[in-house]
Amino acid sequence: MSAPNDAPAGNGVTRRHFLRSSAAAAVSAALLSTGNYAFAQGSDRIRVGLIGCGGRGTGAAGDCANSAPNIEIWAMGDVFEDRLNGSREHLKGLGDKLKVTDERCFTGIDAYKHVLAQDIQLVILATPPGFRPVHFQAAIEAGKHVFMEKPVATDAPGIRAVLAAGDLATQKGLAVVAGTQRRHQNGYVATMRRIHDGAIGDLVGAQVYWNGGGVGNGTGEFTENDATLEWQIRHWYYLTWLCGDHIVEQHVHNIDVANWAFGAHPVSAMGVGGRAQRTAPVYGQIFDHFAIDFEYPNGVRVMSMCRHWDNTPSNVSERVVGTRGVSDCSSNIWGATPWRYQGQGNNPYVTEHTDLVNSIRAGKPLNEARAVAESTLSAIMGRMAAYTGQVVTWDEALNSKESLMPAVDDLKRVLGVPPVAVPGKTQLT
Amino acid sequence: MKRLISAQGRLAAACAAAATLLAATAMPIPAQDAPTGSPKSYVEAVPDTTVKLAMIAVPGGVITIKRTGKNAVSQAVTIKPFWIEQTELTWDAFDPYAFPLAASGPAPKAGADAVSRPSRPYIPADLGWGHKGFPVINVTYHTGQQYCAWLSAKTGKKYRLPTEAEWEWAARAGVKGSPKTTTAQLQKVAWYAANSKGQTQPAGRKAPNAWGIHDMLGNAGEWCTGLDGKPVLCGGTYDDPAARILFGTRAWQTPDWNATDPQIPKSKWWLADGSFAGFRVLREP
Secondary structure: OOOOOOOOOOOOOOOOOOOHHHHHHHHHHHHHOOOOOOOOOOOOOEEEEEEOOOHHHHHHHHHHHOOOOOEEEEEEEEOOHHHHHHHHHHHHHHHHHEOOOHHHEEEOOOHHHHHHOOOOOEEEEOOOHHHHHHHHHHHHHOOOEEEEOOOOOOOHHHHHHHHHHHHHHHHHOOOEEEOOHHHHOHHHHHHHHHHHOOOOOOEEEEEEEEEEOOOOOOOOOOOHHHOEHHHHHHOHHHOHHHHOOHHHHOOHHHHHHHHHHHOOOOOEEEEEEEOOOOOOHHHOOOOOEEEEEEEOHHHOEEEEEEEEOOOOOOEEEEEEEEOOEEEOOOOEEEEOOOEEOOOOOOOHHHHHHHHHHHHHHOOOOOEOHHHHHHHHHHHHHHHHHHHHOOOEEHHHHHHOOOOOOOOOOOOOOEOOOOOOOOOOOOOOO | OHHHHHHHHHHHHHHHHHHHHHOOOOOOOOOOOOOOOOOOOEEEEOOOOOOEEEEEEEOOEEEEEEEOOOOOEEEEEEEOOEEEEOOOOEHHHHHHHHOOOOOOOOOOOOOOOOOOOOOOOOOOOOOOOOOOOOEOOOEOHHHHHHHHHHHHHHHOOEEEOOEHHHHHHHHHOOOOOOOOOOHHHHHHHOEOOOOOOOOOOOOOOOOOOOOOOOOOOEOOEEEEEOOOOOEEEEOOOOOOOHHHOOOOOEEOOOHHHHOOOOOOOOOOOEOOOOOOEEOOOEEEO
């Protein structure tokens, strides 16, 4: 009979696989090891407020609470009571790290204001992205450190607000970390360091992809009269004002890696997009595919492709091309000096909070606001190019007057769904 | 019987060729139990879909499952004849269940055809490794069960996940005990750490076992119902060293298998860190 082996399967290192299986174990071990909290003091408790209690917000609260010692989840807010209650129930798993009371739970459109008024030092912003600029601005004005999920806006006015609030955070000594977690993933950090040190020579191009299968399904019958503010917020992925479209909401990760590699944002974008699979009205106004040709400084071009198509192969990756080699930015370099990351894996969803908390406690606050705002605007510029069919420059994108945000007032008000963009007809304003 | 001999013949020839290099550790191929008295193999064409599943007839018998250590067990199990899928379940066979194309409208509601469908995976579930012809990965035992429920509803037949005893019986295909295997023999039949290039490979490319079943060892691990009634992953994976590519290899899910699912609650359908977890279906007579 075969000898038994109780070890879990699959703890090898695999390409594009970022030490998945061993990552969590490694993280747990790393978090428990000494020296990881060089800056942690016994008395520097951090109280955390959560704004946006969906799956990711709840996950981020858990990751934050588990990222370092002496962190408490203190207050919660969401537009919808059912979302807040569900989230609070799941967070009970945190035990005594969950210090939320009934009095510190807030619902409704203004819930964020009440959370920010509590005695918290750090706030997690995890609502649909359209609300992020308003919430981020309010959080910095209230003097809170911030963890905010990507993307950080859906239109140019939102980006300008985030950039201004990011500068204010610097003045106030507040820390800001964003959910572009690849920047906190060991393999990426080590590989990017080598790329920046010249391991693949001068960077001459890149390809970035988020080809996957979409998020959630349309639900049931749908007519325009169903498109109340509440329905839209609950189905936020299918509205550009809330989600930014999937090039902004998901593909921002890969575009962010390109910006990180080049140390720059694109100067213009030209591209195509449309709806091939997701054509029914219940899928709102967003596209299900984009392909964008980004131009970076010095004539460097980056090909970006993203799609939400079922029953097709996935590809979520980056590839940067240099004069002396090629890298996947995450663990491999091929070419003149081949190299592979063989170090410890980590769970970047936890590490991003560890890095944030450590920077606060060290008095050296990280501030990722500008980087994530620029990556978000890069993606918005790509969307603008595909929606209009025109070449869109960075300055046009940044200075666009087009505000996508409706008045957020009565949840029962029927907003209707904005029309699907038609290239050549849709105008950039 | 014919297939058995020819498969054995090919394997023996390959072993003979390799023997000059890898001399002494090779053992003679054990005598096989011929799959007599079992029903015929067939191809299941699932109505209203493009799904076709090759099902191999497996005879009944008795197998003793023995383990020492933490999950120790020693149990003789009587196996009734069954059919088992010739390969691990592929995305081609899974997509029409999980993601019926919704171009003309929303996906059917859960329960519309008496089955529940997976949520959307947070990660690209095929990891970019390949889709058409590749085994389903990153799935939970629950997903395997629900797929079988869908398949049963579609076909009117009794499909389910194998028990670990049935799985091992089919994997052994008559092989008794723990025969030593040469590297060359292993390379012929299994994708594992030494030859997989760090990812799953298309199903059915390696040589089948004596009963015509592919990839029981290595490639995607396969969800089964354990002797204790709980989920267990059988047969080792593309990521395992040769020492784990064994009929008796088992793995039990830990939180690590879904550590980087950033959502709470974590998915009950998908394993963000379970690139080695797939399944194949079994049909009861």
